[in-house]
Amino acid sequence: MSLTVTDKALVKDFFAKAASKAEDIGNEALSRTLVVYPQTKIYFSHWKDLSPGSEPVRKHGKVVMGGLLSAVGMIDDLTTGLLSLSELHAYMLRVDPGNFKILSHNILVVLAMLFPVDFNPETHVAVDKFLQLVSLALAEKYR
Amino acid sequence: MVEWTDAERTAINFVFTKLDYDSVGPESLSRCLIVYPWTQRYFGGFGNLYNAEAILSNPMIAAHGITVLHGLDRALNNMDDIKNTYTQLSELHSEKLHVDPDNFRLLADCLVVVIAGRLGTDFTPEMQAAFAKFLSVVVSALGRQYH
Numbered sequence: 001m002s003l004t005v006t007d008k009a010l011v012k013d014f015f016a017k018a019a020s021k022a023e024d025i026g027n028e029a030l031s032r033t034l035v036v037y038p039q040t041k042i043y044f045s046h047w048k049d050l051s052p053g054s055e056p057v058r059k060h061g062k063v064v065m066g067g068l069l070s071a072v073g074m075i076d077d078l079t080t081g082l083l084s085l086s087e088l089h090a091y092m093l094r095v096d097p098g099n100f101k102i103l104s105h106n107i108l109v110v111l112a113m114l115f116p117v118d119f120n121p122e123t124h125v126a127v128d129k130f131l132q133l134v135s136l137a138l139a140e141k142y143r
Numbered sequence: 144m145v146e147w148t149d150a151e152r153t154a155i156n157f158v159f160t161k162l163d164y165d166s167v168g169p170e171s172l173s174r175c176l177i178v179y180p181w182t183q184r185y186f187g188g189f190g191n192l193y194n195a196e197a198i199l200s201n202p203m204i205a206a207h208g209i210t211v212l213h214g215l216d217r218a219l220n221n222m223d224d225i226k227n228t229y230t231q232l233s234e235l236h237s238e239k240l241h242v243d244p245d246n247f248r249l250l251a252d253c254l255v256v257v258i259a260g261r262l263g264t265d266f267t268p269e270m271q272a273a274f275a276k277f278l279s280v281v282v283s284a285l286g287r288q289y290h
Contacts, residue, residue, distance in 0.1 A: 028268075031268050032268045032271055035268035035269060035271070035272050036268060036271050036272040036275050052268050105252060105255075108252075108256055109255055109256055109259045109266075109271065110259070112256045112257070112259040112260035113259040113260065113262075113263050113264060113266060114263075116260040116261070116263065119260065121173060121174050121177040121178065121195050121198075121199065122177070122195050124174060124177070124178050124256065125177055125178040125195075128178055
């Protein structure tokens with residue numbers, strides 16, 4: 001499964017529009033991940049507050065979205081572009097890659113919430129594919 | 144038996160009262176067929192599914208989306224025994240329709256995305272958690288009679 005020319009155009013266009021709300025998207029998506037899939041909280045046991053919209057959650061949501069937006073810029077070669085982030089996740093953070101799916105799902109939910117018109121079915125499939133390929137690139141150095 | 148808190152029951156009921164079946168049903172099924180195109184394998188007799196536009200304007204898909212969504216009513220009205228509520232539907236999907244049960248989860252995910260689009264920020268994380276739990280119980284019940 002790879003991104004077609006149309007997919008890439010849809011992803012770039014959509015995230016150009018969504019970029020201004022990056023912090024909100026990141027916050028909402030991470031908040032929902034922690035609430036709806038509580039097993040994900042184990043990765044953040046060092047935070048003092050794991051509640052939705054809390055300071056550490058909002059801050060980290062911004063970091064994650066920043067990573068995602070830069071991945072849009074590397075859409076033609078995600079594996080190479082995300083190599084150092086992959087090393088981080090593989091060797092240091094050791095996040096079980098199953099959780100990439102969970103966060104991706106919540107990103108889609110939040111995009112639908114915040115952009116009900118722009119996040120149409122064609123955009124939905126292109127973004128879903130993109131997130132899956134980002135997840136794959138992030139898992140590159142795992143084993 | 145699945146335990147539901149009062150807050151969960153309230154949240155789930157709230158989502159259903161806000162649900163426009165005639166619109167959410169068709170859109171959820173259409174998105175499923177568009178976003179996960181391999182699910183189209185079960186709809187060979189449904190006419191033109193050639194592209195997103197065709198799927199979204201297909202009246203047979205729309206009608207079926209409404210049917211499927213109403214299928215959730217059974218669980219809503221039997222929240223303390225969802226498992227047994229879907230015995231016959233599970234057999235139908237396994238023995239007659241031969242649907243890969245992983246696809247139930249895909250449709251459920253699309254339903255959550257569509258509802259999020261309709262409710263916007265009213266769809267709080269807690270509401271999403273309760274509704275996702277509800278759907279995962281339904282999905283599990285639908286997979287029970289497979290062997």
